[in-house]
Amino acid sequence: MIPWLRGDAPFPPVSKALRSPNGLLCAGGDLSPRRLIEAYRHGIFPWYSEGDPILWWSPDPRMVLFPEELKVSRSLRKTLARGVYETRVDTAFRRVMESCAAPRGGQPGTWIVPEMVEAYGRLHDLGFAHSVESWLDGELVGGLYGLALGEAFFGESMFARAPDASKVALAKLVERLRTQGCRVIDCQQATTHLASLGAREIPRAQFAQLLRESIQYPPSGERWS
Numbered sequence: 001m002i003p004w005l006r007g008d009a010p011f012p013p014v015s016k017a018l019r020s021p022n023g024l025l026c027a028g029g030d031l032s033p034r035r036l037i038e039a040y041r042h043g044i045f046p047w048y049s050e051g052d053p054i055l056w057w058s059p060d061p062r063m064v065l066f067p068e069e070l071k072v073s074r075s076l077r078k079t080l081a082r083g084v085y086e087t088r089v090d091t092a093f094r095r096v097m098e099s100c101a102a103p104r105g106g107q108p109g110t111w112i113v114p115e116m117v118e119a120y121g122r123l124h125d126l127g128f129a130h131s132v133e134s135w136l137d138g139e140l141v142g143g144l145y146g147l148a149l150g151e152a153f154f155g156e157s158m159f160a161r162a163p164d165a166s167k168v169a170l171a172k173l174v175e176r177l178r179t180q181g182c183r184v185i186d187c188q189q190a191t192t193h194l195a196s197l198g199a200r201e202i203p204r205a206q207f208a209q210l211l212r213e214s215i216q217y218p219p220s221g222e223r224w225s
Contacts (some may be wrong), residue, residue, distance in 0.1 A: 005029035013041055014058040014208060017083035026047035028055070031119035033126055040147055040154050041215050042099075043208050045188060060204035063187040063194055065155075070174045080171060081162045085134040085141070086174045089224040093124040096131040097144040105219030120149040120156070121198060125145065127221025132173045134165040142166040144173065146186075148222075150215035153177055154186040170197065176224075183214045 003012050005028035018024040025044060029035055031054065032112035039045060039056060048055040072080070074124035079085075097120060101112035123129035128149065134142035142165020152171070179186065186207075187199045 001024050001064060002130045010046055011039060011042060011056065017060070018059075023057040025056045025058050027055050029056070030139070031115060033119075033122055033128070035218060036119060036123060036147075037128065037149065040149055041211065041219070042187075043186075043204065043211055044117070045154070047111050048113070049111060055062045057188075057218055058204060059189055061190075061201035062204050062207040063190045063201050064207060065174075065185040065187055065194070065197065065199040065208075067174050067182055067185065069198040071172065071196065072171060076118055076164055076167050076171065077094075079168060081096045085136055085165060085168050087168065088133045088135060089176075090111065090124070090130055092140055093131040093145060094121050094144075096133060096145050096159070097121070097157075099140070099143070099159045099177050100145065102159070108123040118210055120145070123221075127223050128219070130175075130224050134160075134162070134163055134169050138164070141169075143169045148182075149219045150188065150217070151181055151183045152211055152214040153184075155188070167197070184210050 002018065003026040003027055012026055014025060031046065044056050044058045046054050047057050058188060094117060097112060097117050103111045120129045121170045129143040129145060129147050131143055133140055141162040142160040144155060144166060146153055147153040158166040158169065187194050190201055
């Protein structure tokens with residue numbers, strides 16, 4: 001059994017999350033900006049299917065990318081050097097989310113349900129959620145989105161409709177975050193794709209400590225340009 005969040009009830013400690021399924025912490029609550037920001041500050045994120053209650057997760061271990069550990073392949077380096085794609089930030093946030101939610105080969109559905117698009121759209125309007133976009137000949141062909149809180153960035157999803165389009169967006173994001181003093185990029189769960197880019201797993205307790213050090217004050221939003 002997991003707790004059910006009612007009203008303004010706080011999240012349980014992440015140490016109470018289940019081992020199987022890994023990281024399931026609680027259910028219920030809402031997707032208000034206040035609730036979402038509080039969740040991410042403690043290393044918790046929502047992940048559920050349409051028609052299901054909101055489920056909150058904090059897996060152990062946690063997949064993260066330290067900005068200084070990004071791996072840029074030779075081919076990606078060439079793509080970046082040639083300037084194949086124009087990179088923009090925060091110009092098409094909802095379109096990026098909708099593109100990330102679009103059906104993909106081998107996946108029966110998506111966790112980026114319409115309520116999530118609306119909720120993160122509100123966070124974007126408040127300056128907490130951001131998109132990094134790859135454009136080619138005036139067309140959006142790749143990108144990613146996530147939340148920036150203090151010295152941490154919480155990556156949510158990425159998509160690509162052209163070669164290396166999402167990787168270029170990630171490289172540009174990391175470049176920006178380095179200049180802002182970002183300490184860690186949360187990738188949530190392990191994938192071979194993320195590992196190939198330099199992400200690695202760390203214990204949840206270490207991740208929670210990183211967040212305590214990186215988000216020390218009530219966060220404030222800021223639009224990127």
